[in-house]
Amino acid sequence: MNALVERIKKEGKNLGGGILKVDGFINHQVDPVLMDQCGQEFAERFKDIKANKILTAEISGIAPALAAARYLQLPVVYARKRKPITMPDQVLLTLAPSHTKGRTVELIISPEYLGKGDRVLIIDDFLASGETILGLVRLTEVAGAEIIGIGILIEKQFEDGRKKLETLGIPIESLAVIKDMTGSQIIFVE
């Protein structure tokens, strides 16, 4: 998507080691106008899949998931990384290694909000190793729900996340795809 690609070109920073800093408009400060455009684009790309729920992971997935949700008029469930006291004792939990965080994180969903019959669209900010999204896929399957699409703001094509997800046989849509970040460059798939 042009608006997102142009913004990354203008303000994104390649910090080395495959780390892209987009803290000025996605990951710490959020531009609601850009996010709204991304939400509209997701809604357009997934308008025919008949999802009834959007699933994401806290924290940075929340903004794009909500933007898409507003256009698709669907509730968003965000997996928590710590179990809050309002959650029942029995939860759906999986572990996902995060290589940008250098540790394994828990992804926790209450079975109150994800279950049999749900048709789930996953939305997240990044697709890199794919581990967070695979964690969300596992939680969805354990809940008895069905994953029917995956939408991503920024895909790092030079990591192997997409390969791991393609076995699911569902549409995977990325709004900006980066093919190379060696040195200080950020090269997009045009």
Add this chain to the structure above:
Amino acid sequence: MNALVERIKKEGKNLGGGILKVDGFINHQVDPVLMDQCGQEFAERFKDIKANKILTAEISGIAPALAAARYLQLPVVYARKRKPITMPDQVLLTLAPSHTKGRTVELIISPEYLGKGDRVLIIDDFLASGETILGLVRLTEVAGAEIIGIGILIEKQFEDGRKKLETLGIPIESLAVIKDMTGSQIIFVE
């Protein structure tokens, strides 16, 4: 605000000890339609304060902050509770006791996105003890920015958060105000 109060009456749960569970539409699953209405209401109430930035704290403040931001066309900065690798070494950090979490949390903001001249509207999901919001106020002051308003989805009037914040002498707007949660009841200020 009527839509929010009615939703809490219908789906909110008093878990005892002053804990209100609104996980079905705010804190774990988010209803984007309700959140959009809340954002519109915040925008209306704060339309004249001339804020240039909205500040919130991850995680549950992000949804209402973004909803307000879309109407006010302002960027949202969300304080992080862990420093991500994309953040510079020098950050603004404060500690805030969280009595619902039973521990002290860090609130971290990069000085890249908050500084002198910023006129800050704080938006958060709950006002209870006020400690999280006071933490955001401290960060704003350390950054050299100015707090000019505070917007809250749900205020627990029976805790003393508002008293602590009133000394700031700025508008504090809560969309739903609960005056009593003893027993299993949820009594609103009408």
